[in-house]
Amino acid sequence: MLDIDRLVRSDEGLIHPSIYSDPEIYQLELERVFARSWLFLAHDSQLPRPGSFVQAYMAEDPVLVVRQRDGSVKAFLNQCRHRGMRICRVDEGTAKAFTCTYHGWAYNIAGELVNVPMEERAYHGEIDKSKWGPRQVPRIHQYKGFYFGTWDEDVPPFEEYLGDMAWYFDAMADRFDEGLTLVPGPTKWVIDCNWKFAAEQFSSDMYHVPVSHSSAFVALIADPEIRQAVDVTPPGRQFSGNGHGSGFGLRTSLESARIGGNWDAYMRSSQEEVYQRLGEQRALHDGHNTVFPNFSWLSINNTMRVWHPRGAGQIEVWAWSYLPKGAPEKAKQEARLDTVRTFSPAGIFETDDGENWTEIQQVLRGHVARQSYFNAQMGLGHERWDAEGLPGRTAGDMYQEMAARGMYQRWADLMSGLSWEEIAAKDADRMKNEEVPSA
Ligand code: FES
Ligand SMILES: [Fe+2]
Structure with missing residues (x-):
């Protein structure tokens, strides 16, 4: 029997290494974490017309996400x-129907079985096609253009699941009147590490930046004087709630936040609109983020991604650049290239991150290396509530591991098999017992 409370002692900031490497724990994660959470499926801009579809994954389960004739979106197991057999084998496109390439069963865009080759001769006309459609994703929710789905009938509605993280999510998703578009051409690649390293880092870890990425800053800013002047450790805050996390610098202007090229100038040209729409504080929110369990984005580079788990020791990353819907083609291409240069398999930042995660994973092959707890105690006891107009539970610094502890606590609660009511009650209890220091 797994003793989850022993593996994650988030109140003490202790994380047991086996949660990243044990195949048995991984199988349980698929069932208790991924099949019970809201997972990102697709963005509105990927499904422009009836019949538009994309392949997506809900953890290891492949799904087809398809725009219906009435404008709604359905998703079903591929x-x-x-x-x-996989019903559809292309990544995206527009279809009237999907025909399985093995024996030719055909499904309509709603995922209903509509044609069976040799139905009379081979099945004697006795097959009830209405019973043999693929498994439908029972709950899909569109939030500001982002479609999330879940297999779980009991998980709270998406907005409730998001909780205070909505404030931070909206700083990205609801930034422009016109909405966002994903730049076509996502990057997909494999990293040999557990999914939690990536999800946790985007949720909680600013700490690695000055060390892990020091060479990237040298490559990016050739002039040592200018480089010296760039503050990579500005004051900042961290948010944690419902397992989600966000870390961000406290910026004074959008100019101080960004390092991009012309696409960035396009973003800045909308600055006034953004200030009006979101208020100054949120307009300047510009950090790293994870919506539990595996959807992350990095506002500073307009890159968002899903960390699809592929066994305990591997992930498949799907990453997109995003821009305001009306961005000119040139800006879109520049944004995509900028992401390729920075946060992609060959990007100067991403390679640093991937290197760390794969190294950790390799060390975890050792028996002894899996015996002693990891330290996630940074800033323990220095959390705040409602600090400086920021919603939810925030830490007085972005150099903190509060969001990591929050992520692992949510993970542990789900892994323990607690119901959503029990999790909510436990969270409320925790809040009550916590010291609430004034900001
Ligand atoms: S597996 Fe799809 S038609 Fe046989
Ligand atoms: Fe990084």
């Missing part, structure tokens, strides 16, 4: 009910 698995033929005849013998389990």
Whole structure:
């Protein structure tokens, strides 16, 4: 029997290494974490017309996300009910129907089985096609253009699940009147590490930046004088709630926050609108973020990604650049290239991050290396409530591991098999017992 409370002692900031490497824990995660959470499926801009579809993954389960004739979006398991072949094998496109390439069963865009080859001769006309559609994702929610889905009938509605993280999510998702678009051409690649390293870092870890990325700053800013002047450790804050996390510098202007090229100038040209829409404080929110469990974005580079788990020791990253919907083609291409240069498999920042995670994962092959707790105690006891107009629970610094502890606590609660009511009650209890120092 797994003793989850022993593996994650978040109140003490202790994380047991086996949660990143144990195949048994991984199988349980698929069932208790991923199949019970809201997972990112697609963005509105990927599904422009009826029949538009994209492949997505809900952890290891492949799904097809399809725009319906009435404008709604459905998602269903990309698995033929005849013998389990992937129904559709292309990444995205527009379809009237999906025909399985193994024996030819065909499904309409709603995921209903509509044609079976040799139905009379082979099945004697006795197959009830209405019973053999793929498994439908029962709950889908569109939030500011982002579609999330869940297999779980009991998980709270998406907005409730998001909680105070909505304030931070909106700083990205609801930034422009016109909405966002994902720049076509996502980057997909594999990293040999556990998904939690990536999700946790985007949730909580600013601490690695001055060390891990020091060479990237040298490559990016050739002039040592200018480099010296760039403050990579500005004052900042960190948010943690419902397992989600966000860390951000306290900026004084959008100019001080950004390092991009012309696409960035396009972003800045909308600055006034953004200030009016979000208020100054939120307009300047510009950090690293994870919506539990595996959807992350980095505002400073307009990159968002999903960390799809692929076994305990591997992830498949799907990453997109995003821009305001009306951005000119040139800006979109520049944003995409900028992401390629910085946060992609060959990007100067991303390679630093991936290197750290794969090294950790390799060390975890050792028996002894899996025996002693990791330290996630940074800033323990220095959390704040409602500090400086920021909603939810925030830390007085972005150099903190409060969001990591919050993420692992949510993970542990789900892994323990607690119901959503029990989790909510436990969270409320925790808040009551916590010291609430004034900001
Ligand atoms: S597996 Fe799809 S038609 Fe046989
Ligand atoms: Fe990094």
